[in-house]
Amino acid sequence: MQIRSIKKRQKYLLVLTLLSCLIFSECNFSAKDNSIIIENHDLINASWIGTQDDSLSNETLLYEENPAPVFRKEFTVNNDIHSATLFITAAGYYSASLNGKRTGKNYLDPAWTNYAKRIYYSEYDITADIKQGGNCLGVTLGNGFYNPLPLKMWGRLNIRNFLPTGKPVFIAKLKIEYRNGETEEIITDNSWKFFYGPIIKNDVYLGEVYDAVSEIEGWGTVGFDDSNWKGSVVNKGPGGKLQKAFFPPVQITDIKVPVSISPVTNGKYLVDMGVNFTGIYRIHLKGESGDTISFRFGERIYDNGELNPMTTVAGQIKEPESAVPEPLQLHGRLIVMFLAIKQTNGIALSLLIIHTDIWKFQD
Secondary structure, rough: EEEEEEOOOOEEEEEEEEEOOOHHHHHHHOOOOOOOOOOEEEEEEEEEEEEEOOOOOOOOHHHHHOOOEEEEEEEEEEEOOEEEEEEEEEEEHHHEOOOOOOOOOOOOOOOOOOOOOOOEEEEEEEEHHHHOOEEEEEEEEEOOOOOOOOOEEOOOOHHHHOOOOOOEEEEEEEEEEOOOOOOOEEEEEOOOOEEEEOOEEEOOOOEEEEEEEHHHOOOOOOOOOOOOOOOOEEOOOOOOOEEEEEEEEEEEEEEEEEOOEEEEEEEEEEOOOOOOOOOOEEEEEEOOOOOEEEEEEEEEEEEOOOOOHHOOOOOOOOOOOOOOOOOOOOOOOOEEEEEEOOOOOOOEEEEEEEEOOOHHHHH
């Protein structure tokens, strides 16, 4: 991951996503019938929405800046609420919020499927978070496996040739039941507005580029001026059947701190997490406007103390004559190397382990 710039004299919370390996086989899919198919009535009346549907003349353009869009919708509550339930899913990944606060604990949602056949949606009870008066729903969309880069896996297989692909879209409905017996629905349609947020690039394999200068303060709260935002575009969607998720979600299950953080060369720092894992990072630091920080991940280090990132390369090709240095004592641990900014005091890094939270489903 790369953080391109940091606002002057301010602290930021950066969440870094680790990438998992992909194993796939060729599959046949058809999206001839793009009508919304729902196995129950949770998302009925809602529409798939996204950004302007610009055509892609060349897949290599996907490597250029492609900011993740953020969507917002304000609504008003004037009666006493009995319950409020949000149903939501996406082709790609989504992160939802209510009044600027993250909704739910799920990550990498929805679970990866063939989007042309089936898409799982999640349900969130947000009764306690709804306020009397004005409220605002917010959604950030990521590419996920619906809009991956045209990587040549093992030098020959373009991942996009094996998956239904397109620009990320999402569908959602907030169902509010009032104590007087009335029901109200806030659905996704072209009344939602969108703009482009601070995540300049994102890919399930190559990570993301985050630009703090592009943060839009308060965009997910009531009263934000969205007059220069664009109207969402109703989309036919990827064509798969919508089904409620019946399995444990991916969530944060543990938090760990580094075993050590040590300087290497040229302003680089090596972080030993002491354990191999799948998860994300949370880091607090200070910097000057225009500073850029790059993060790289691996499981081994070279003899000269530099990170060996080849253990986390997607679809890597190792020539027969190539030599990989023997690992040091850190084999089996996750190691992070980052190029630090000028001010290194006060850096706080923690590891948020994420995986399917099966423990909650045990008897």
